[in-house]
Amino acid sequence: MDAHDGFREFVIARQQALMRTAYLLVGDPHQAEDLLQSVLVKIVAHWPRLARDGNPEAYTRRALVNQYISWRRRPSRELPSADPPEHGISYDEAALDRIVLRQALGKLTRKQRAVIVLRFWEDLTEAQTADVLGCAVGTVKSQTHHALARLRELAPDLMDSRAAQEMAR
Template sequence: MDRHDGFREFVLARQQALMRTAYLLVGDAHLAEDLLQSVLTKVVGQWPRLAKGGNPEAYTRKALVNQYISWRRRPAPEMPSANPPEHGVSYDDAALDRIVLRQALARLTRKQRAVIVLRYWEDLTEAQTAEVLGCSIGNVKSQTHHALARLRALAPELMDSHFQEVAG
């Protein structure tokens, strides 16, 4: 029996969800791939312990967030403009909203962005988010409050439609 039995299956089953989380954290597909690859190389070293009763997905998600927060030399990704070029490229409202949201998320602190991604895209509870981030539930509530206030200031047009139930 190989000490990495099940790791490949885990990665194949959860790769898309983990990649989505990584992308939402860093806002760039290539950086998200780098982040996920970096984390999976660490997870494989812990696989024997995780396979014997741990929670591999929770461990991997926590490692993803921790690695993202601790990245020091991460180059700033090129951000698309909210004002599309005039030369025949057309965007629908949803595409423009995604661009504006990505730009607003990029201006949050790393912890605020992590809280927003975990709470509203990963749909984790406050307690689960606190566990992933290694902080108190009160800290999650505070970070969420400050992040939503910042998003309201950066992109008020999004708050009306997309975060109505969140911000209310």
């Protein structure tokens, strides 16, 4: 019996969800792949214990967030622009909202962005988010409050859109 039994199956089963989280955290598909790969390399060393404890996905998600927050070796490649490109491309309102939201997310602190991603895209509760971040529920609440206030400041037009209203729930 191999010490890494089940790791491959775990990665295959949860790769898309973990990649989505990584992408939402960093905002760049290539950096998201790098982030996820670096975390999985660390996870495989602890796999026998994680598999035995029964919740490797929670541990992996927490490792993703921690690695993202402490990732200092690479600056963000996101280059926010005040205006979307106008090269004959027509955008629908939802696409424009996504562009504006993505740019605004890029201007949040790493911890604020992590809280927003975990709470609203991953649909974790405040307690689950606190567990992933390794902080108190009160910290999650205050970080969420500050992050949403900053998003309202950065993208006031989004507050009129349906996507922003859903996110604010």
